[in-house]
Amino acid sequence: MGEANTTKKTNFFKGLKSEFKKIVWPSFPILMKQTGIVIAVSLVVGGIIAGIDTIFGAIVRFLLL
Template sequence: MGDSANTDKAPKTDFFKGVKTEFKKITWPDKDALLKQSTAVVCASVVVGVIIAVLDFIIQYGVDFMTTL
């Protein structure tokens, strides 16, 4: 009944050929676009880090204030 299932595995060379074909379809960014995007990511990370640090300081100050009452 269940004997009709195909249990043969594809050779590994087919997998790597497929990977190579897919890599050819990728459009890589040029150096200018990569630099702009990397700069944007670093700036956004720094801004978010500063926001988190400020919020942490405010919450810590608030908790310290509440516990000393």
């Protein structure tokens, strides 16, 4: 019973090592470009959400006063 468990763990880690060898990591310039895009899109979406929140906040204040 213990030997089968050890074999399963060994096979799992061999498979894991095999899968990690298949990973293609991006080059540094591509990584920086994609990081910049993610930051820019996050700022734009954050600005849109802040604008919508401000508009709805003003509407609610108007209706309650």
